[in-house]
Amino acid sequence: MAGLRKQVFLGTFVSSKNRQELQYLHGAAVCVDGDGRIAKVDEGCGSAELVQDRLLSKLGWERSEVDVHVAKPGQFFFPGFIDSHVHAPQYPNVGIFGKSTLMDWLETYTFPLESSLSDLAKARRVYTACVRRTLAHGTTTAAYFATIDVAATNLLADLCLSLGQRAFVGRVCMDNQDMCPDYYRDESAEVGLEKTLQTIQHVREIDPGFELVSPILTPRFGPSCTSKSLRGLAKIQRETDLPVQTHVSENEGEIALVAQLFPESSSYAGMFDDHGLLTPQTILAHAVHLSEAEAQLIAARGSKVSHCPCSNSSLTSGAARVRWMWDQDITVGLGTDMGGGYSPSILEAARQAALVSRHVAMGIDGADPERERSKLTVEEVLYLGTRGGAAVVGLESRVGGFEEGMEWDTQLIALGSVDDEGVATDGDGEGSDGGNVDVFGWESWEERIVKWVFNGDDRNTKKVWVKGRLVHSRG
C-alpha cells in the first residue's frame, strides 16, 4: 500500500480500558504515522496551536507533511468495531428467516443464495454492498465467510483490500455429500482443500504480508465436513499458522447431528479438537449450548468465541451465556452473523448482547446472585465489540484501542442534540441527519455513550479510518 500523509487527531478519545471500564481522554492528541500506526498519544495536547511544540518537534515531523483533524465539541473518536463472524454472501438476505431455525434456514434461504454468487457480477454487487455497508457502521475488521467458489472468494478479498476494510476472508469448506445439497458442495475433500489453497495463494499475491487481508480456514460447521477435509484443513493450519473459523453449538438439532455424525467424539467442540482444529487462532461462532467440559476444553486450547446475539434470537437458537464463558476464561467478541443476524451493525450486536444477557438473567432464580451478574453493562458490550473482538481475531496488539504502536482503526462519532425549542439538530452543525440520539446537554459523558449504544446508528459514524486511511465519510 502507498504511504499516507502523517496525521494528528485532536479531541476526545473513548476506548475500553478493560472489560469493566471505558477510558475517556479529553483534550488529547493522537499522532498517526505514514504506515497508519499510532506514533504518539499526548493526553494534554487538546488544541491545534499546541501541536507544533508539543508533538511535531519531538516526533521530528514537519508541519507541512502532517494533516491535523480536530473533532468538534461533543464528538469523540472510538476504536473501529470488529465483526468476528459474518457471511458476506448472505448480505441480501438480512432479516429474511421467517419462522425457520438453523437447518431449514440453511436449506431454504442460505444455500441457494450462496450458490448463486458463482456469478461474479452478482458477487461483486453483493460483496461491494456488504463491505461498504459494514464500513459505514464503523466495522474496521470483519471475519468473513465467503462461499465455496474460489473466484468469488478471491473477489471478496480484492474488494476488502480496495475498499480498505481489514478482513479475514474464508472460502467455505463443505464436502459432506449426505449433508450438503448437490448443487452447493465441494466435489470431494481433496478438491475442497485444493480450492482452499488457491484462495490462500490469491491473498498472498494481493497482500503478501497479510497486512490488511488474511485468508482464514473455514470449515463451515460440523455437519458439513467430512473427517478427511477437517484433518486436511488442520494440516494446512499447522503448515501455514493461518486462523480458522467455524460454528459450534448454535442449535440443538445441529448438536445432535454432530453427535450422530462423529460418534467417537465426546462433544461438538471435542470433535473439532479431535481433528486438530481447536487452536488458539480458532474462532468459534455462537457457542450457545456449550457443556462445562466443552467450555473448559475451548479455554484450554485458547480458542475464541464470537457471540452473535441478533442471529441467536432470530433463529431461536438460544441465549449464549457471555458472563459464564468469561468465567471459564474464554475470550469473546461479537459477530453480526449476517444473514442469520439481521443487522450489519456491531453497535446493534452490542445492544442485543446487553438485552440477551438480560434474557439469560430472566432464566436464573432471583435469589441466585448469578442472575444479577449475568447482565452485561454498556462498558462490557462495547469491550466485546472492540478489544474483545480484536482478541478473537488475533489482532489485540494492533487494533481495539489508542495505545502507541497500535494501528489507527477508528471511527469518529457525533451525536445529535436538541435545541432550546426541542428541535433535533445534527451534533456536527453541518445540517445532515443527526440520527436518533438526542443529547439535551445535561448528560454526563457516560450517559452520552449509553445513549449512543441504545439509539445510535450509522448516522452517528461520521468518519471511519482503517490503518490510517479514511475509508468512509458521511456528507
Place this chain on the structure above:
Amino acid sequence: MAGLRKQVFLGTFVSSKNRQELQYLHGAAVCVDGDGRIAKVDEGCGSAELVQDRLLSKLGWERSEVDVHVAKPGQFFFPGFIDSHVHAPQYPNVGIFGKSTLMDWLETYTFPLESSLSDLAKARRVYTACVRRTLAHGTTTAAYFATIDVAATNLLADLCLSLGQRAFVGRVCMDNQDMCPDYYRDESAEVGLEKTLQTIQHVREIDPGFELVSPILTPRFGPSCTSKSLRGLAKIQRETDLPVQTHVSENEGEIALVAQLFPESSSYAGMFDDHGLLTPQTILAHAVHLSEAEAQLIAARGSKVSHCPCSNSSLTSGAARVRWMWDQDITVGLGTDMGGGYSPSILEAARQAALVSRHVAMGIDGADPERERSKLTVEEVLYLGTRGGAAVVGLESRVGGFEEGMEWDTQLIALGSVDDEGVATDGDGEGSDGGNVDVFGWESWEERIVKWVFNGDDRNTKKVWVKGRLVHSRG
C-alpha cells in the same frame, strides 16, 4: 381544525388484513376528504390520468380542489403506527437504565427527571423533541403518560395538537405517600383527582370533540395509588367515559408489593377490577407475569394490553407471552415505553416483539407445539403496531387501515436500493440517505416488508399524515 384540501393518493398500499396476513393493493387510489377521512378506495386506479374519470367525477370533486400524490415505484403507503404506552417526560432518559430493575430505576432515573418538568421551558423542550421524534418514526397515535404537573401535562396536550399527533394525554396520579417520594407525588387523593379534572377540562377547551387529543385517566401503577384515588378515578371514568391507562404485572417485585398493599385483592389485575378500573377502555401496559385467572379477568372485562418488549428486556422485567394473551382473547398492541424502553420507534418495538417471542419459545420444550406457536411472524408484529394498537386505544374503527370511512393516518415508506455496482442509493432517487434497507431488486414484496421490519428506521419514513394533515416530511 381548519378544513384541508382534498387529496388523492396513488400507488401501493400495504396494511394488515388480519393478524396473519398483510394486504397488498398495487396500483390503487385512496381519496381523502377535507376532514382527513377516506372517502373512496379504488383498487384499479393506479395512475394520475385515471383520477378524473374513475374517481373525481363519481365523488363530485373538482380537479382544482384536489391534490394528487403519487408514490414512486417501490414505495408504499402503510398505516401510521400506534404507540399504546409511552412516557413523554422520560424521553431524555432513553437508554439510561444501567443494571436497574423497575423499582430502583424509578427512584434513580425516572422520578427526578419527571419532577424537573414542572419547569415549563424544560417541559416544552422535552415534549417537543419527543412528539417530533415519534412522528418522524411514523407514530401517528400515542398514549402518553405525562407527569403529575397540571401545567406541563396541558402543555403536552397543546403540543400534540399543534404538531398534529393524535394523542391520549394523561396526568399521572400517584398519591401513596409511603411509595412515592415527597418531592414527586400528589399531596392527597383529593388534590390528585382535582388536578386530573383540570387537565380534562383543558383538553376539552383545546379540542372539544377530542378529535385529535383526548384526556386519559392515568393511575401510575398499583403501588403508587391509594384506594381512595383509584376509586375516585373510577368514578370520573364512569361519569366521563374516558379511557384509562396504567401498568400491570411488569416486574415480580412490583407484583409482590401490590399483593402486600392490597391484601384483599386476588391479583394485580384483580386489584384494578376491585376499584372499578378494569374497563373496556383500560390500557394495561406490560402484563408480563399474568396468571391464567388474571388473563381471564382482563379478557372478561375487555381491557387491553400494551406489550413493551424493548422495556421488558432492558429492565429484566420478563418476556410477555403475546400468543398466550391472544389465546385468552386479550387485545394486544405495542408500546415503546420510553424511557424504560430505549427506542422511540414502534418499528423497533415490532422487531423486538418478534425477537422476544423467540425467547419465549426458547423457554418451552422442543417437543411442545407451543414452542413453535409462540413465535410471532412479521405480519403479526406489524398487526400489533397498527390495528392491534388501534384496538388497544379504542380507535380501531378510525385508524390502522385503509378502509373507506377511516381517517388518513398514514406513512409513506421508501426503501433503499443497491445499484449494479453494489452502491447503495436512496430508493426515492432524491439523493438523501436511504437508510439500511438494501433492496437488490429480486425480492418479493413480502421480502421487502421483512427487510423493512428488521433493518428499517425513520429514514424510510418519508412522509407522515395524521387525519389527512402532513405532519412530517424528510428532505
